[in-house]
Amino acid sequence: MSSRRSRNSGSSRISDDQILELVSKLRRLVPEIRDRPSGKVAASKVLQETCNYIRNLHREVDDLSQRLTQLLATIDADSAEAAIIRSLVTQ
Amino acid sequence: MTNSPKGFTLNNADSCRVKFARRFLRSLIEIKTRQTNYNNNLSSSPSSSSEIRRRSERIKLKAYSSMAHAVGPRKAWTRALLLKLHNRAKRHRFRTRKRSSLAMVLKKKRVFRVKNHANFYKPAAERGNYSVLNSDEKTEKLRELVPGGKAMDICSLLEETAHFIKCLAMQVQVMHEIADQLSN
Numbered sequence: 001m002s003s004r005r006s007r008n009s010g011s012s013r014i015s016d017d018q019i020l021e022l023v024s025k026l027r028r029l030v031p032e033i034r035d036r037p038s039g040k041v042a043a044s045k046v047l048q049e050t051c052n053y054i055r056n057l058h059r060e061v062d063d064l065s066q067r068l069t070q071l072l073a074t075i076d077a078d079s080a081e082a083a084i085i086r087s088l089v090t091q
Numbered sequence: 092m093t094n095s096p097k098g099f100t101l102n103n104a105d106s107c108r109v110k111f112a113r114r115f116l117r118s119l120i121e122i123k124t125r126q127t128n129y130n131n132n133l134s135s136s137p138s139s140s141s142e143i144r145r146r147s148e149r150i151k152l153k154a155y156s157s158m159a160h161a162v163g164p165r166k167a168w169t170r171a172l173l174l175k176l177h178n179r180a181k182r183h184r185f186r187t188r189k190r191s192s193l194a195m196v197l198k199k200k201r202v203f204r205v206k207n208h209a210n211f212y213k214p215a216a217e218r219g220n221y222s223v224l225n226s227d228e229k230t231e232k233l234r235e236l237v238p239g240g241k242a243m244d245i246c247s248l249l250e251e252t253a254h255f256i257k258c259l260a261m262q263v264q265v266m267h268e269i270a271d272q273l274s275n
Contacts (some may be wrong), residue, residue, distance in 0.1 A: 015245075018246055019245060019246060019249065022246060022249035022250055022253070023249060025249075025253050026252060029253055029257060044227055044229050047229040047230060047232075047233055048229050050256070051232045051233055051236055053256065054255075054256065054259065055236070057256075057259045057260060057263055060263045061151060061155075061262065062147075062151060064154075064263065064266040064267060064270055065147045065148070065151035065154065066143075068147075068150050068266065069147040069150055070143075071273045072119065072122065072123050072146075072273070073126070073143075073146075083272060083273055083275075084273070086272065
């Protein structure tokens with residue numbers, strides 16, 4: 001029983017470092033925090049900014065979908081294929 | 092993003108991006124041909140706001156599904172997202188069929204999805220001493236935003252979030268480039 005307890009506390013100590021590392025990895029990915037030159041950012045702040053970032057990205061996908069719908073409607077079918085194939089090649 | 096020399100080594104991110112771009116463009120072509128056939132079969136071409144909204148919704152769903160397929164089932168968030176999209180499509184197909192009385196009865200029945208809160212039943216020590224993060228409301232919000240987040244422990248959640256953000260940002264970038272290309 002005691003060995004199990006020590007194993008558990010050992011794993012929880014490892015998890016703490018892992019979590020620290022993962023939170024700092026997240027911090028580097030979210031531009032809102034990354035571009036701010038302040039030193040230490042609290043983990044909860046990182047999570048909040050991550051949530052905001054994800055919501056913003058979803059909103060951008062929404063806007064881009066609407067823009068693509070309009071663009072697809074206005075261009076001719078044949079030239080649409082040509083334009084799309086062109087962008088395929090340049091990707 | 093690393094600046095790998097083009098044509099030599101395609102790292103994971105590049106190949107993912109290309110796969111997504113190809114799949115998404117193919118879906119756009121498919122949607123476009125379906126639209127032109129639809130318009131040809133009608134006397135007047137309708138461009139009502141509801142139709143536009145429906146098309147935009149379709150394109151948006153195709154974008155997410157292309158992204159999830161391009162990454163593949165190696166990530167928990169892609170599996171959860173693909174499952175959600177699949178179920179959504181199935182419900183949509185069911186809904187657009189002729190409404191029978193049976194359909195109305197089934198619609199009234201609420202199916203409660205059993206949430207896999209496996210993480211909550213683990214003792215606190217196993218979940219890690221960062222219990223502050225575990226019970227934080229912001230963690231809960233993150234769980235809602237990341238596909239499959241509700242069933243993950245905090246470590247997996249953070250890892251999956253990082254990958255999810257990378258892919259979502261890449262999806263936005265590619266969609267933006269395609270829109271710019273098409274508007275020229």
